Amino acid sequence: MVDPRDERTGSAPPDRGWSLATALIHHPYRPPAGFDAPQPGVFKASTVFFPSVAAMRARHWSDRRGYTYGLHGTPTSFTLQERLATLEGGSHCTLAPSGLAAIALVDLSLLAAGDEVLLPQNAYGPGLALARDELARYGIGHRLYDPLRPESLSESWGPRVRLVWVEAAGSVTMEFPDLVALVERSHRSGALVALDNTWGSGLAFRPFDLVPGRSAGQELGVDLSVHALTKYPSGGGDVLMGSVVTRDAVLHRRIEQTHMRLGLGVGANDVEAVLRALPSLELRYDAQDAAARTLARWCARRSDVFAQVLHPALEGSPGHAHWRVSCCTAQRPGGRAAGLFSVIFDARYSQAQVDAFCDALRCFRLGYSWGGPVSLVMPYDIQSLRAPWPAHLARGSLVRFSVGLEAVEDLQRDLEQGLRALERHADSGQG
Ligand SMILES: *Cc1c(COP(=O)(O)O)cnc(C)c1O
Numbered sequence: 001m002v003d004p005r006d007e008r009t010g011s012a013p014p015d016r017g018w019s020l021a022t023a024l025i026h027h028p029y030r031p032p033a034g035f036d037a038p039q040p041g042v043f044k045a046s047t048v049f050f051p052s053v054a055a056m057r058a059r060h061w062s063d064r065r066g067y068t069y070g071l072h073g074t075p076t077s078f079t080l081q082e083r084l085a086t087l088e089g090g091s092h093c094t095l096a097p098s099g100l101a102a103i104a105l106v107d108l109s110l111l112a113a114g115d116e117v118l119l120p121q122n123a124y125g126p127g128l129a130l131a132r133d134e135l136a137r138y139g140i141g142h143r144l145y146d147p148l149r150p151e152s153l154s155e156s157w158g159p160r161v162r163l164v165w166v167e168a169a170g171s172v173t174m175e176f177p178d179l180v181a182l183v184e185r186s187h188r189s190g191a192l193v194a195l196d197n198t199w200g201s202g203l204a205f206r207p208f209d210l211v212p213g214r215s216a217g218q219e220l221g222v223d224l225s226v227h228a229l230t231k232y233p234s235g236g237g238d239v240l241m242g243s244v245v246t247r248d249a250v251l252h253r254r255i256e257q258t259h260m261r262l263g264l265g266v267g268a269n270d271v272e273a274v275l276r277a278l279p280s281l282e283l284r285y286d287a288q289d290a291a292a293r294t295l296a297r298w299c300a301r302r303s304d305v306f307a308q309v310l311h312p313a314l315e316g317s318p319g320h321a322h323w324r325v326s327c328c329t330a331q332r333p334g335g336r337a338a339g340l341f342s343v344i345f346d347a348r349y350s351q352a353q354v355d356a357f358c359d360a361l362r363c364f365r366l367g368y369s370w371g372g373p374v375s376l377v378m379p380y381d382i383q384s385l386r387a388p389w390p391a392h393l394a395r396g397s398l399v400r401f402s403v404g405l406e407a408v409e410d411l412q413r414d415l416e417q418g419l420r421a422l423e424r425h426a427d428s429g430q431g
Pocket of ligand 1: 101231240369
């Protein structure tokens with residue numbers, strides 16, 4: 001006797017007595033296997049069919065060789081996870097609904113009541129708020145360290161520090177830390193290191209292999225790399241997603257357990273958008289890097305207006321020497337950097353004048369985020385982010401630029417006309 005179940009679909013053959021509604025749902029036609037095209041298919045599912053009870057019992061949600069439920073993975077999400085692990089130089093990847101959700105996932109996977117987490121003083125603001133206002137409610141403490149002084153890690157240390165966050169570079173004030181020193185100190189003290197790698201995007205440096213040339217198994221690197229895919233990988237300013245990548249199978253398992261229990265699903269259409277944008281990631285990153293450096297250097301020449309230009313690749317920017325070590329290689333002596341920089345206006349300009357500058361810009365739109373096609377500008381209040389005022393930052397109003405894909409000449413002209421609006425604002429006596 002031949003098994004009446006269809007080999008490919010596992011479904012029973014159609015019953016001629018079915019009504020139309022049933023026949024449309026259980027229609028026997030299946031397209032032939034083997035369709036191949038540049039982009040992988042978009043698989044959308046909550047339910048995943050099992051061919052038999054025995055097959056259902058034999059599958060486990062964490063086993064990547066089979067499918068159990070949409071929340072635990074589809075061919076589409078598995079494909080993106082594999083590519084992101086490759087991008088960051090890791091071996092395992094977990095997806096989360098936003099970059100911030102990925103940060104929260106790491107915190108909640110690795111920390112318990114009584115533990116402490118260390119964050120840099122220039123930490124991504126919402127990540128700091130998460131520690132201060134949410135983790136604290138679960139009895140998890142946090143302390144801050146100075147990212148430019150690795151010794152300050154030891155000064156901030158306590159017996160219950162389990163996790164250290166590092167950011168390279170800081171996303172508003174752009175300090176680039178000594179990653180090797182921070183990782184070494186943290187590991188020596190028995191803590192795990194998680195990097196927010198949104199700025200580096202897996203391109204500027206290798207987070208799991210910070211000292212190039214070390215043999216396999218001897219690498220020095222972070223334990224986990226978190227990435228806001230919202231930025232460069234999505235590339236369009238239209239997707240929210242985050243990832244957690246590691247090389248450690250045991251750590252990955254802890255992240256996956258918590259991920260499963262928290263129910264952090266991502267939509268297949270969003271995954272597809274990131275998959276579509278990944279092939280041009282490197283081109284976009286390099287183009288935005290080049291344009292941002294051009295504009296940052298132009299601003300640096302306008303020392304009559306700007307007290308400080310913050311871009312790790314600029315000589316004199318805080319942590320520039322560390323950026324050189326991490327991001328410049330023999331093959332790429334000019335290094336890589338995200339298309340992001342901040343300026344601090346001379347203290348003689350009022351906040352109202354700086355606001356008028358931001359409002360006058362036309363290519364640079366006022367908005368959060370970066371890595372998309374549209375250049376963005378955002379004023380930040382250092383006083384409210386960092387008290388006391390850091391010694392390495394000039395006093396004055398800070399504005400961050402995120403450089404998109406427009407022609408750099410147009411962006412420079414936009415800055416020029418913005419500066420004229422700033423001066424006019426003073427002339428009209430409203431400053
Ligand atoms: C944007 C960003 C995040 C958070 O990503 P979302 O997807 O917006 O939640 C985290 N870290 C850094 C450095 C970011 O720039």
